[in-house]
Amino acid sequence: MLKSNLTQRFLLVIFAIIAAIIAAFYLYSVPLIKSKVFEIERNANHIALNNVFELAAKMHSSSQEYREQVLESHRQRLRAVVDSTAFFFSRQYELARKTGMNEEQARHYIFQQLRTLTYGEGDYVWIVDESFTLVSHPDPAYQGRSTYELVDENGQLIIPPVIDAALADGEGFYKYRWSRLNEKQKQEKFSYVKYFPEWHFVIGAGVYIDDVEAEVAARREAALTELRDAFAGIKIADTGYLFIFDSSGRMLVHPNRNIDGSIFHTLKNPVTGNTIMQDLISVADTGKELYYKWDRPTDPGNYSYEKVSLVRYLPGFDWYIGSTIYLEELQASSEVLADRILVIATIALLAASLLAFVFVNMVTRPIRKLSETAVRISAGELDATTQIRRDDEIGVLAGAFDRMVDRLRQNIALLDDKVNERTLELDQRNQQLRQAMDEISAASRNLKLLEERQRLILDALPAQIAYVDNQQRYVFVNEGYASAFGLAKSEVIGRHLSEIVGPKMYEDIRPQVEKALNGTSSTFEYPLEIEGERRITKRTLMPFDPEPGRVLGLINLSLDITAEREGERRLQAAQRMHTVGQIAGGLSHDFNNLLSILQGNLLAIQDNPATPKELLRHIEPAIRATRRGADITQRLLAFARRQPLSPSRIDLNALMGDCLALIESSLPSNIIQTLVMDEELWQPLADPGQLEDALVNLAFNARAAMPKGGELRIHISNRSVSQTLLLDEQVALGDYVEITVCDTGCGFSQEGMERAFEPFFTTRKVENSSGLGLSMVYGFVKQSNGYIALSNNTDGGACITILLPADRQLTEVRDLADSENGSSTERGLILLLDDEDDLREVVRNQLSGLGYQVIESREPKEACELIDTLPELNGLVSDIVMPGDLNGFDVARQMRRQHPKSAVVLISGFASRHDERPSDCRPLPLLRKPFSREQLGKALQSGEARTPLIQEQER
The missing domain is CATH 1.10.287 (Helix Hairpins)
Structure with missing residues (x-):
């Protein structure tokens, strides 16, 4: 009985001790372990949210860069549109003027064409002249209207401030509000405007800001799609997830398809009574967690399950990025660990009680040691052991206790390793995701910039560029190459060389193509028909062999050298x-x-x-x-430009009246004569007689070209040359009178066009045709510092265009010789100077026949001595070109100095520079060889000095 009582009492004591040990272990260890595991799960949640936020921030930065790229792309395109419009205007203007249109008709015709020009999303080109009038606009409501009539919703002027800025700056980008075509609502618009002073107008082209923002919005939606895909690979605990919403309450990304994209700003938080959106926004970027209750997917509608959320705010996208997880899931791992510990402790308690009942006498000392070990373990010393080594049940209990503690230690270490491994894996996946996104973004941006830059450069080059592979199929062409064959680039790529260039050209260039594909470059010239014009191209074919001995294709570089050859x-x-x-x-x-x-x-x-x-x-x-x-x-x-001219300002109205009468009398009745003269014509500086002869010659040529009748049209107008113009040569900048003579005859042949100005060249089959008509006109025009060009009309007939220098100042020049009435010369002694003996004898006989006494000289120096020593001299007849240092001008000056009232006549058969007589010799009559006695007599009468010559030394 005593033993039983002691055993029972001892067992009770042992049981109490073991129970106390397990309770102490549980109280001291399990709460600490649960706290650590909870903290690890929470940190994993924080890490996942922060990584996603950094990824979204980088996407926002990429989106901003994309927006700048979009704006820059539109700037480049708007510049290209305006420059292309200016080039189109220049080419069309030249073509229109060649077809006979005047300046106003040509501009109106081109502006009509530009009204139909569009690009992009229905964008267009508009033109405003210097009077602020819309001269070209696709909307008929604005065409021809003054921009001062167009105001915005506040009554402010829209276009004039932009035009003022463009006129001051030359060009620039400007923003203003304008409605789309066929719409009334005005929107923000971004335009490039450039001023062209040579044409007196500005050209504008723009894009609506809404279109730019639409491209950026598409980029943002792509970012959302990428984040949605990224969220699918991120897991927080078992059912935790990430989500994104904006300040308007729209759920942008959510793993639940029923909630994704919905508006949730009315959903309430059962804990606070506020809307869940307000509570989420209130904790954004505070580092605090939001505690609320929500339902489970397995228990919908029952808002009794506790959840915690973290929120970060991204201002650039106006995104709230949040993570959410059920609170019990954060505690699940620690609860599992605590349950396992409790089960192990219970099993240990039962085993110890059974062993104590059998071996009560052997357990006193081991149990004390065991209790000491338990105390150490409860204090957190998990490495402590009982160190009991016995072959009885006490030893087994001690070993079991040590194994239990070791297993507990292993479980804790295993749990720590799993948590660390999971955290490391999550970090690695996040890092890989960030790196992949950065690489994709950078590669996409660089590739797009490279392609755009290459396309713009190659398309802007004034050359035809193409790459053909070794199968003679096109891999790449620029815009110039495709347009040369009247095709788009997409229509050329992938096709065989012979399909594009045609059978004839392919057979012509085939040897050069094969030579390039065999590794040798070749350069040759080849004519092409481009836009209806025959152009000469210089083509270089270069083999593309990045690896020696292996030609992958050839590169074609073609340049237009038509202007160079011309x-x-x-x-x-x-x-x-x-x-x-x-x-x-x-x-x-x-x-x-x-x-x-x-x-x-x-x-x-x-x-x-x-x-x-x-x-x-x-x-x-x-x-x-x-x-x-x-x-x-x-x-x-005249052809040699050495004829003596008397240039003066010509009154074209008076001259053309006499000239038309002369031409009309020489033309048959089946040729209609038309004269068109612009108002307020300037006065050309030329010899009026030679100009009249030139017009008569041109009329006779037209008559010969129209044996069956037709129309002879003469058009005279003013023309200011302010940019490059090519006739027979490049025209100097300045003011001119343009005379155009056109007929409806057979036109010029190719040989006639090339040799028309050569002396004695003629296409007439008559005996009396000298072939000097057009050559005389050419010589007169060039001697008058003018320009001439030949052309054929598209509808038949020839045109001759003449530009003569003009003076805008309509001043009258009065010849000093006309200021007084002429008087006859008294018969007296005449000095005759000429180095040709036979010619001097002929002139002496003519002077004698006129009643003059003649003294002869064959040298200028001798003539000057005679002038100084013979006071009775009454006149001088002198050739201009003389041997020695003196000429006829020098002798004439000496004669006028010594005998101011004497008659002086200059004669010449060839004057190398006498058509540019010194100013003090211009009043003297010039008699061209050969001449008659009557002509010599009239010249002597008109050669009397009415006003003394200005002495060179006194000027």
Whole structure:
């Protein structure tokens, strides 16, 4: 009984001790473990939210960069649209003027075409002139209206401030409000406006800000899609998740498809009574967690389950990024661990009680040691052991207790490893996700910039560029190459070379293509028909062999060298004409001297009463022949630009009246003559007689080109040249009078176009055609510092365009010689100066026949000595070109100084520079060889000095 009582009492004590040990272990260890596990799960939630927030922030930064790229892309496109419009206007304006349109008609025609030009999302080009009038706009309601009539909703002017800025700056980007086509609501618009002073208007092209924002919004939606995909790979505990909503209460990203995209701003938080959206926004970026109650997917409608949420706010996107998890899930791991510990402790308590009942006498000391170990373990020393080594049940109990503690320690370590492994895995996945997003964003941005830059550069180059693979199929072409064949780039890529260039061109260039594909570059010229014009292209085919010995394809580089070849042809023609002119001028000088001798002697024979009548019958044809020869030399001098001219300001109204009467009398009745003269014409600076001869020659050429009748049209207008213009050569900038003579005949042949200005070249099949008509016109125009060009009308017939320098100041010039009435010269002593003996004899006989006494000299120095020593001299007849240092001008000045009232006449058959007479010799009459006795007499009468010449030394 005593033993039983002791056993029972001892067992009770042992049981109480073991129970106390387990309770102490539980109270001291389990709360600490639960707290640590809860903190680890919460930190994992924080890490996931922060990583997603950083990812979204980078997406926002990428979105901002994309918005700037979109704006820059639109800026470049607007510049390209305005520059293309200006180029289109320039080309169309030249073509319109060539077809006969005047400036106003050409501008109106081009503005009508530009009204239909659109690009982008229905965007268009508009043009405003310097008077602030819309001269080109696709909306008929605005076409032709003054921009001062157009105001915004507040009554403020819209366009004039933009035009003022463009006129001041030259070009720029501006914002204003404007409605879309066929809409009334005004929207914000971003436009590029450029001023073209040469055309006196500005060109504008714009894009609506809504269109730009739409592109950015699409980018933002793509970011949401990427985040939604990223959220699918992120897991918080078992059922925790991430979500995104904006300040309007729209759920942007949510794993529940029923909630994703919905409006949830009316849902209440059962804990606070506020809306759940307000509570979530209130804790954003505070670092605090929101505690609330919500339902479960397995128990919908029962808002009794506790949840906690963290929220971060991204201002750029106006996004609230949150994480949410059920509170019990955060505590689940610690609860599981506590339950396991409790089960183990219960099992240990039962085992100890059973063993104590059998071995009560053997457990006193081991139990004390065991209790000490338990105390150490309860204090957190999990490495402590009983160190009991016995072969009885006490030893087994001690070993079981040690194993229990070791297993507990292993479980705790295993749990820590799993938590750390899970945290590390989550960090790695987040890091990989961030790195992948950064690489994708950077690659996409760089690729887009590279492609856009390459496309703009290659399309802007004034060359045809293409890449063809070794199968002769197109891989790449620029805009210039595709447009040369009248195709879009998409229509060329992938097709065979022969399909694009055509069979003939392919056969012509095939050897060069095969040569390039074999690894050797080749350069050659080839003509193309581009936009109805024959163009000469210089084409270079280069093999593309990145690896030696392996040609993957060829690169084609083609340049338009039409202008270069045309310039070379014009230079050769100009050099040839200059050479011919020098030869013609030299021949004319000697020929005129010979004709003067022949004509003078023939006239002397004709005037001699002793000449037999039978001889007179043969002399008259000879005289006519000398006069015809003189006319030919005059035309040669005109071609050589060495004819003596008397340039003055020409009254075109008076001149054209006389000229038309002369032309009309020479034209048949089946040719209609039309004259169109602009109002307030400027006065050209030229020789009026030579201009009249030129117009008559052109009329005769037109008559020959219209044997069956037609129309001869003469158009005279003012023209200011302020930019590059090419006729027979490049026209100098300045003011001109433009004379255009057109007919409806057969036009110029190719040979005629190239050789029309050559002397003695003619297409007429008549015996009396000298071929000097157009060459004389050419020489007169070039000697007058003008320009000339030949062309054929598209509807048949030829056109000759002449530009003569003009003076806008309509001042009258009065010849000093006309200020007084002429008086006849008293018969007296005349000094005759000429180095040709035979010619001097002929002129001496003419002077003697006129009743003058003649003293001769063949050298200028001798003539000057005679002038100084003979006070009775009454006149001087002198050739201009003389051997030695002095010429006829010098002798004429000496004559006027010594004999101010004497008559002075200058004669010449060739004057290298006398068509540019010194100003003090311009009043003197100039007599061209050959001349008759009557012409010499009139010249002497008009050569009397009415006002003394201005002395060079006194000026």
